[in-house]
Amino acid sequence: MKEQLLLACRMHAEGELERAKTNFMVYLNNPVGIGEHSDIVEAMQKELSTMGHASERLEMLSKHFE
Numbered sequence: 001m002k003e004q005l006l007l008a009c010r011m012h013a014e015g016e017l018e019r020a021k022t023n024f025m026v027y028l029n030n031p032v033g034i035g036e037h038s039d040i041v042e043a044m045q046k047e048l049s050t051m052g053h054a055s056e057r058l059e060m061l062s063k064h065f066e
Contacts, residue, residue, distance in 0.1 A: 006065055009061060010058065010061055013054045013055075013057040013058045013061070014054070014058065016050060016053075017050075017051055017054035017055060017058070020048075020050035020054065021047075021051060023047045024044055024047040024051070027040055027047070
């Protein structure tokens with residue numbers, strides 16, 4: 001059970017990281033296609049924060065539970 005719980009935490013953080021990374025790349029490559037975001041830089045900063053938090057969680061899992 002321990003391994004399954006750690007795997008679930010890792011996969012959740014990895015998925016969140018990839019989602020935010022993909023959104024960031026969309027903003028970089030096609031910012032005019034994002035109609036609901038009038039402040040692209042703010043939206044990009046939000047995605048960077050999400051990436052940072054997910055990366056921190058992955059680092060903590062590796063550091064303390066591997």
